Amino acid sequence: MEEDVKPTATLETAEGRTSRHPRRPDLSRSRILEAAVAEFSTKGFAGARVDEIAAKAQIGKRMLYQYFGNKEQLFQAVFEKVYTDIWEAEANLNLQNMPPRDALVALVTFVWRYYMAHPEFTKLLNEENMLGARHFRSSKVLREGSDKSQFLTEDILARGVADGTFRPDIDPVQLCLTKNAICYYYLMNHATSSHVYQRKLMTREALDARLAFNIETILAMVLARPVDDAASPTALPSHKDRSQELPD
Template identity: 50%
Template sequence: MTGPTPAKPRVRDAEATQKRIMIAAKKEFARSGLGGSRVDDIAERAKANKRMIYHYFESKELLFQRVLEEAYTDIRSAERKLELDHLDAKSALEKLVRFTWKYYLDNPEFITLVNSENLHKAKHLKKSEVIHVVSRRLIDMVSGILDRGVSEGVFRENIDPVQLNITIAAISYYYLTNRFTGSIVFERDLMATEALEQRIAFNIETILRMVCKIND
């Protein structure tokens, strides 16, 4: 990707400018949503000119679509790198739950982008081509773990992989996206270190008790 001439410093670099715009846009969209973000702010943050945004991305909405697509392909690609196949089913599932939690925690912009997209009834994601390919692989992964768990005799039968997938995401996603109102409603700092540790432990237990035949 860096090309055959990495030593040659280019003053004008189309690729680098686009990347800076994407990174800046992701941050801005995550901070303020699609409607709340300002194109001028994105340009400034990207150390680029507003004209460049329209040159490379055509419109604010198309830029948002690109950012959103990248966010989805990024998380799906990280999931695939987990290499869960060589683990026993229970360990694989626990690792997936842990991964999901940590990914949301480390990449809070993913959550905000998805929230913003749902406020717009997924009109941008609808136009995306790649989304189906990467999504199917995730479902297949969970489906595979479930099947393996049944063969091993540790998981219950006939669990819908989609429902499980949604639940794994839900228990981490909700906690983190609503951390501000949640900290007020429940009168405790949900982002304190011990609170976070307590939550991931609770989440693992929730999922394992859901799928496992026997619970200690």
């Protein structure tokens, strides 16, 4: 990336014809994408600047439009990339061979570490939701490919129920959402939370403690317990109809 590629080349060509424009279509494309991931994830869709992306990618804006059409489609490509990336990583986990409890712990640990290592994923997921998931909806790749974690979780739960480790009445989707939630919220909102709770939340120790707490939380929810009606839904307080409908 740092060879002396002269911008418009041959201006000062001492020798005859300089190889002014080393054509690297694929490289250019991936550089644009990489720059766009950084820009969109730090500044959001509206805050992101196309010129910034082009500059970071060290290409002309023109090529960006050639490859991706416009800002909207570029965002879609970016979102597709980060989502398929995490799906791929997830697919390589191989939890089928582990005992259900270990598998569940490994899954939570994976999500935690992935979100930590890839803040751009959570930021972009967030942004996409602010935009009403319109890119998700219009993306063939995302609509057809699908998150395996629901099925991974289903499988783990089923095995755990079969061998008596887990409660039989856990909804895998709810569990997935909770698992993601407790990792995501902490990492996304640590800036305000660290002020509110007046505690450093991003030190090594704090991060380790959070992972441990998250694992405990998930396990506490699914582990079979001696007849304990403690958490039965019937114990809910009146939740009357204050809920308002939001479009789904």
